[in-house]
Amino acid sequence: MAHAPERGAQATDGHALAGLGEQPFPPGDYPLVVVGSGPGGLQLSYSLTRLGVPHAVISADAAAGGMFRRWPFFQRLLSWTKPYAPVERGTRFYERYDWNSLVPDEDRHRAIQPRLMDGTSYFPARSEMEQNLATFARDTGIRARYDCIWTATARDQGRFILQTTSGEYRTPVVVFAIGIAQPWKPDIPGIADAAHYADTRSPETYAGKRIFIIGKEVSAFELANGLLPWAKQIVLASPRPIQLSVVTKSLVGVRARYVQPYEDHVLGGGVTVLNASIDEVARTPGGYRVRTTRSDGGGTMTFEADDVIATTGFTPPLGDLEKLGVVTSGRERIPSQTPLFESISVPDMYFAGTMTRGAQGLKKHGLPSSSGAVHGHRYNARILARHIARKYFGIDPARPLLKRDDMLGYLLSELTRAPELWHQKSYLARSLLFDAKLGIVDDGIVPLQQFVDSGGTDGVAVAVEANTNGEIYPAVYVRRDNGLTEHLLPSNPLLDFETAEHRAALTAVLAPLL
Secondary structure (H helix, E strand, O other): OOOOOOOOEEOOOHHHHOOOOOOOOOOEEOOOEEEOOOHHHHHHHHHHHHHOOOOEEEOOOOOOOHHHHOOOOOOEOOOOEOOOOOOOOOOOHHHHOEOOOOOOOOHHHOOHHHHHOOOOOOOOEHHHHHHHHHHHHHHHOOOOEOOOOEEEEEEEOOEEEEEEOOEEEEEOOEEEOOOOOEEOOOOOOOHHHOEEHHHOOOHHHHOOOEEEEEOOOHHHHHHHHHHOOOOOEEEEEEOOOOOEHHHHOOOOOEOHHHOHHHHHHHOOOOEEEEEEEEEEEEEEOOEEEEEEEEOOOOOEEEEEEOEEEEOOOEEOOOOOOOOOOOOEEOOOOEEOEOOOOEEOOOOOEEEOHHHHHHOOOOOHHHOOOOOOOHHHHHHHHHHHHHHHHHHHHOOOOOOOEEOHHHHHHHHHHHHHHOHHHHHOOOOEEEEEEEEOOOEEEEEEEEEHHHHHHOOOOOEEEEEEEEOOOOOEEEEEEEEEOOEEEEEEOOOOOOOOOOOHHHHHHHHHHHOOOO
């Protein structure tokens, strides 16, 4: 349902208005507005609140949860949560093994996801993930104005004007956490008649059917895997060869739990995985005819199918943001961002959640960040909250001082255990600054690109990195006199970077700073 506009509200503290009615945050002026209540918006709102930053949250959804209120279609997530892990549940280091819970400051709110799982899999069901997010929002006091659909955007005298179905919101700073969930199809003749992944029916309706799936990425294999017990024939086709995560030794490619259709294909079990362009999709009296051209030069092939499903991806629902000047990149049209998640073309407009993929980082060895998933972008949100607090509200969170004798052990412990570094390899880093007056300052978790590209105070940043051979190792970046050096420490088969070898190597690297 949509809410009738409520006129005349003025807000200096969005949370102060939260209890004035059934729905918090009526239309009006706010110092900061967050659009979206998926995991990115929830994590950001939580972190802003804990820093004392006043803001309003508005959401088109009826409740917290974002895309997990609808997808993945076959219910189980790709991201795992291990109820039993090498470290104690409910601690910061446990987050390395829990890819799905949001990350609070209070221990009592940590590790919500494993409490809700039934023990049948360490991949949560979609309903369990939705419950996880709703529980976090409820227990930490996050409030949002739901059923409030953002419809248009303008900018006037340095303030954004957001038109919504509840009324008009004005703010000098806005964060869009609206996900990448708008179905997209390429320009192929007849593809408009094909279903999109988002339109997939219940699996029993495909019983005995011939199914042609356009695409060979994760969502294609998710559907193929789920439909194996039902379909009598499955064809997956796209121009480029399939990539498997177990081969790329990264999260790039089809994940291991969906490779059964590929095994069926290589063993001749009835599934066909084809490298071919899709030239045309045509309706026939009995279903569809799909005309393709093989990528290996083998000519054209035509397939008869009862159903055609396009697993061709999603784009963010940007509305009129591009007309406002937001620069996007790639087929997905993700807004291009600075290392601190600000639009490169529209100042004071930020992004959270999966759209922080637009802050690409260094992409060492060509590997992308994990910002497209909760286990990656939840840390981006914390960094963004701290940046907004400092830049716009004059709130500078305390940064602890570190004793010189404790520094080596602290950095090696972070490299071995810190979830931020393990989930966002070559993307996030633990930074220490060497202040002439204060001493060694723990600057927290920062984007590695920001540390590398910025000058200033001497310091060190440590990150966990991986190469295309699947080797995982520590990397140390030393900034001294505005010059930067990079040092790679040895890998370890047990991923233990607190050995005497690593201690000696790090001591040598840091010698110029000490």
